[in-house]
Amino acid sequence: MKNISYIDHFEQWQRSFHFFRRVKVRFCETDMFGHLNNTVPFIYFEEVRTEFLKALGFMDQWTREESEEIPVVADLKCDFLKQVFFDDELYVYVKVHEIGRSSVDLHYMVKKDDKEVVLVGRGTLVQINKRTGKSVPWNDVMRQKLQHSQSVLFV
Amino acid sequence: MKNISYIDHFEQWQRSFHFFRRVKVRFCETDMFGHLNNTVPFIYFEEVRTEFLKALGFMDQWTREESEEIPVVADLKCDFLKQVFFDDELYVYVKVHEIGRSSVDLHYMVKKDDKEVVLVGRGTLVQINKRTGKSVPWNDVMRQKLQHSQSVLFV
Amino acid sequence: MKNISYIDHFEQWQRSFHFFRRVKVRFCETDMFGHLNNTVPFIYFEEVRTEFLKALGFMDQWTREESEEIPVVADLKCDFLKQVFFDDELYVYVKVHEIGRSSVDLHYMVKKDDKEVVLVGRGTLVQINKRTGKSVPWNDVMRQKLQHSQSVLFV
Amino acid sequence: MKNISYIDHFEQWQRSFHFFRRVKVRFCETDMFGHLNNTVPFIYFEEVRTEFLKALGFMDQWTREESEEIPVVADLKCDFLKQVFFDDELYVYVKVHEIGRSSVDLHYMVKKDDKEVVLVGRGTLVQINKRTGKSVPWNDVMRQKLQHSQSVLFV
Numbered sequence: 001m002k003n004i005s006y007i008d009h010f011e012q013w014q015r016s017f018h019f020f021r022r023v024k025v026r027f028c029e030t031d032m033f034g035h036l037n038n039t040v041p042f043i044y045f046e047e048v049r050t051e052f053l054k055a056l057g058f059m060d061q062w063t064r065e066e067s068e069e070i071p072v073v074a075d076l077k078c079d080f081l082k083q084v085f086f087d088d089e090l091y092v093y094v095k096v097h098e099i100g101r102s103s104v105d106l107h108y109m110v111k112k113d114d115k116e117v118v119l120v121g122r123g124t125l126v127q128i129n130k131r132t133g134k135s136v137p138w139n140d141v142m143r144q145k146l147q148h149s150q151s152v153l154f155v
Numbered sequence: 156m157k158n159i160s161y162i163d164h165f166e167q168w169q170r171s172f173h174f175f176r177r178v179k180v181r182f183c184e185t186d187m188f189g190h191l192n193n194t195v196p197f198i199y200f201e202e203v204r205t206e207f208l209k210a211l212g213f214m215d216q217w218t219r220e221e222s223e224e225i226p227v228v229a230d231l232k233c234d235f236l237k238q239v240f241f242d243d244e245l246y247v248y249v250k251v252h253e254i255g256r257s258s259v260d261l262h263y264m265v266k267k268d269d270k271e272v273v274l275v276g277r278g279t280l281v282q283i284n285k286r287t288g289k290s291v292p293w294n295d296v297m298r299q300k301l302q303h304s305q306s307v308l309f310v
Numbered sequence: 311m312k313n314i315s316y317i318d319h320f321e322q323w324q325r326s327f328h329f330f331r332r333v334k335v336r337f338c339e340t341d342m343f344g345h346l347n348n349t350v351p352f353i354y355f356e357e358v359r360t361e362f363l364k365a366l367g368f369m370d371q372w373t374r375e376e377s378e379e380i381p382v383v384a385d386l387k388c389d390f391l392k393q394v395f396f397d398d399e400l401y402v403y404v405k406v407h408e409i410g411r412s413s414v415d416l417h418y419m420v421k422k423d424d425k426e427v428v429l430v431g432r433g434t435l436v437q438i439n440k441r442t443g444k445s446v447p448w449n450d451v452m453r454q455k456l457q458h459s460q461s462v463l464f465v
Numbered sequence: 466m467k468n469i470s471y472i473d474h475f476e477q478w479q480r481s482f483h484f485f486r487r488v489k490v491r492f493c494e495t496d497m498f499g500h501l502n503n504t505v506p507f508i509y510f511e512e513v514r515t516e517f518l519k520a521l522g523f524m525d526q527w528t529r530e531e532s533e534e535i536p537v538v539a540d541l542k543c544d545f546l547k548q549v550f551f552d553d554e555l556y557v558y559v560k561v562h563e564i565g566r567s568s569v570d571l572h573y574m575v576k577k578d579d580k581e582v583v584l585v586g587r588g589t590l591v592q593i594n595k596r597t598g599k600s601v602p603w604n605d606v607m608r609q610k611l612q613h614s615q616s617v618l619f620v
Binding site (some may be wrong): 026027028043046047050054059063086087 | 336337338353356357360364369373396397
C-alpha cells in the first residue's frame with residue numbers, strides 16, 4: 001500500500017465511511033489502453049458528492065435560481081491504486097473529514113464490488129457568493145448537518 | 156458511399172461548406188475498442204456550432220443572464236463513414252441548410268486532415284423562451300445573419 | 311407530438327419496449343443553460359445498448375482480446391422531446407427494430423420517472439472485423455438471440 | 466494566493482514552464498452553475514500531457530499494438546484558483562518536476578489568455594507492463610529525453 005498523505009491508518013480510515021452510491025463503469029469511460037480513463041474518477045467523486053449534498057438538503061438550496069450561494073471545488077485529488085475496467089461495479093464512498101468556516105474537506109474511497117479499494121481521494125468544497133465570488137460561512141443548520149453526517153447513522 | 160437521406164449530391168454537398176474549426180482527437184475520447192467513441196462526434200458538432208453561432212453574434216446574446224431566449228437542440232444525427240483515431244486532426248464544418256420560423260437546420264461534415272470525409276451529420280436548433288419553453292421566431296436581423304452565413308464569404 | 315420518421319404509431323411503439331436501465335442525470339452532464347447538455351443522451355443510449363448486448367452475451371465475446379470482431383455504430387440519432395434536468399431519474403429503453411445481415415437497427419426511448427417520454431432515438435450497429443474494417447455477418451446463434459430479444463420475455 | 470504544497474516560490478515556478486497547448490472551453494464543459502465543471506481540468510491536463518509525451522516520442526511507442534508498456538496515472542491533483550467560463554481561452558502548461566526510476570512527477574499550470582493563472586496541478590505518471598501491471602524503469606534514452614525536456618529550448 002503506497003503512502004498517501006491524507007490517510008493515517010488505512011484500515012481505520014476505510015471503516016469511517018458510510019455514505020456511498022453504486023456506479024457501473026460505462027463503455028465510453030474506457031480509453032484505448034483498455035481501462036478506465038484517468039479523468040473519470042472525478043466524475044464519480046462528483047456523483048457521490050452531489051448525492052451526499054442532496055441528502056443533507058444542500059443541493060436543493062444551491063440549485064434554486066434565487067440562491068445567492070453556490071459550492072465550488074477548491075481542490076481535488078485522486079490516488080489510483082488499481083486499474084479499473086469496463087463494467088466494473090464500483091462502490092463510491094464520501095465522508096466529511098474536516099469542517100472549515102465556509103468550507104468542508106471531503107474524503108473519497110472507491111471499492112470494486114464493495115471489496116477491494118481501487119481509488120481514493122480528497123478535496124475541499126467552498127460555499128461562495130455567486131456574484132462576488134467571496135466565501136460564505138456555513139450557517140448553524142448547515143454546520144450541524146455536516147457534523148451529523150459524520151455519525152454512523154447517516155446514510 | 157452509403158446512401159444518406161439528407162445529402163443529394165455528395166460532391167456538391169461537400170463544396171457547400173465554408174465555416175469550420177480544427178479539432179484534435181483527445182486521448183480520453185477514445186474507448187477500449189481503440190477508436191473514437193461513438194458519443195464524441197456530437198461534442199465536435201456542438202463545438203463548431205457554438206463557434207458558428209458566436210460568429211453570427213447569437214451566442215453573446217443567448218448567454219447573457221438577462222436573455223429571455225436560449226437555443227435548444229431538437230434533433231441531432233451522426234453518420235459514421237470511417238473510424239476515427241487518437242490524435243487525428245479533424246476539420247469540423249457546419250452550414251445552414253434550411254431556415255425555419257424559429258429554427259434552423261444545420262448540416263455537419265468532418266474531414267480528416269481536411270481530405271477524407273469521416274463523419275457527416277445534421278440537426279435542428281430551435282430558439283425557445285427560457286421560462287415557457289415555447290419557440291421564439293427569429294427576428295429580422297437574426298434571419299438575415301443566418302441567410303448571409305450561406306454565402307461563400309462567411310468564415 | 312412532432313412527426314418522427316422512424317415511429318409509425320407512437321402508443322404502439324412505446325409498448326414495444328421491454329429492456330431498460332435506470333440512469334440518474336449527473337451534475338456534470340448539465341450545461342450553463344441549466345439543463346442536460348445535448349451531447350449526453352448518446353451516452354445513455356450507449357449505456358443501455360452495452361447492457362443489452364451484455365444480456366445477449368455479445369459484449370463478452372467482443373471485449374475478449376482474441377476476438378476478431380467488434381461492433382461499430384454506423385449512425386445514431388436523437389430526437390429531444392422535452393428538456394431534461396439535473397437529478398432527473400430516467401428509464402432508458404432499447405429494442406431491436408430490424409435485423410440486417412451483419413447489422414441491427416436499434417430504437418431507443420427515454421422516459422422521465424418511467425412516465426413521460428423525453429427523448430427518443432435510433433441507430434444502426436454493425437459487426438466488423440477489427441483488422442480489415444469489413445462487415446461480418448451474424449452467425450445463427452447471434453441472429454437467434456437478436457430475434458429472441460424482441461419477445462416480451464427478454465428483460 | 467493560497468498555499469499549495471508543491472509550489473515553493475510561485476513567481477519562479479510560473480517561469481519554469483515552457484511547453485503548452487491552447488484549449489478553448491467547450492460549451493458542454495460548463496455546468497448549470499454557469500462555469501467550467503470541476504471534472505474538466507483533468508481532461509486539459511491529459512491533453513497537454515499526451516501532447517508533451519508525443520513531442521518526446523513516448524506516445525508513439527506506447528500506442529503501438531505490440532508495445533509491452535503503457536503509462537498509467539498514479540495520482541492527479543488540481544487546485545482551482547479562479548472560476549473558468551465558457552469560451553475562455555486557456556494556455557495549458559506542463560513540465561517535468563522530478564524523474565523517478567519508472568515514474569515522472571509532472572506539474573501543470575493553466576493561464577487564462579496566457580496571463581492570469583486560473584488552475585494549477587500535479588500528478589505522477591508511471592510506466593507499467595500491460596500484462597503484469599508491474600512498473601517498468603525508463604531506459605536511458607527515455608530518461609535523457611525527460612531530462613532534456615526541462616531545458617528552456619524544448620517546446
